[in-house]
Amino acid sequence: MPLIETSTERLLLRAWRDSDLPALVALNADAEVMRHFPAPLDAEQSAQLLARLRAHHEQHGFTFWALQRRDSGELIGFTGLAQVGFEAPFVPAVEIGWRLARAHWRQGYAGEAARAALAVAFEQLGLDEVVSFTVPANLPSQAVMRSIGMQRDEAGDFLHPRLPEGHPLQLHVLHRIRREQWEAGR
Template sequence: MTFPCLTTERLLLRPWRADDLPAFAAMNADPEVMRHFPGCMSREESDLLAGRILVHVDTYGFGQWVIERREDGAFIGVLGLQWIPFEASFTPAVEIGWRLHAAYWRQGYALEAARAALGFAFETLALDEVLAFTVPANLPSQGLMQRLGMRRDVHGDFEHPNLPEGHALRPHVLYRLRREDWA
């Protein structure tokens, strides 16, 4: 399967290009964008993350799209689907995740892009379920999960295994969306 472009009323979700790396790095270096992550990323760390995203796409035929505004080609951020890369009580599973430049928050772009990605997940990939998770303090992301119809799985909340014991961002809340609830 080739990694497709998805279009919405205002957005193009497209595969990555080499010229996306500077905008991706700028977003990953922004303390406001990264406040619910362990820290800001250097350009090298950001490029390595982009490389891991591309390997996932090459391996599975899906992954994180670049979100581009159709009217002017602006790089808004990234959003997409990936196999969860760690072991937990709910894996193996596919998650939806997003990261947008702060200038594009609260304009409905993440919701619009996520709806397109979930349509792809359930209609094209025929997944039975998609998960999402974040830290408890990330109320905007939890609000988006709820607007997408995802339901909190309190019993699935977990300690993120990639963060050390006692780290403030280790606790995570888990949301689920089943295909029949999407339809």
């Protein structure tokens, strides 16, 4: 399958390179960046994540792409699309997600990159729907979801199956956007 990449005025959403690993390790080791996840990732876990992202890209043509600033060339995180890899009532589905280094928060990069990823989802991949989910406390991520036209599906909220019963991050809120909603909002 051909590998898809995309870009915006300020950003490149591109395939991962071996040279991206140090920036990915730093991103995933930041406790503040990872506060809505079970724990920060160590270097080995980040290397495993990089391998999974690359494998997903090769298998599906898309992934959570490396997010690079055009002006500086700096890798600032990732944004993109992925097949949901666990069982839930809304699966099978493709999710949109993002993770940015703190120095790049509140500058509009997540929404800008997410809009480009949605364009790939609906224009190039021909998807009918994209989902996104996070913990209820992750208000910044939910704000990005709303800013790109996603709507909360309260009936779809779920307990993440990869977290143990009673884990404080087990409850996730679900957002969705259908192709028709995306087209109407363009």
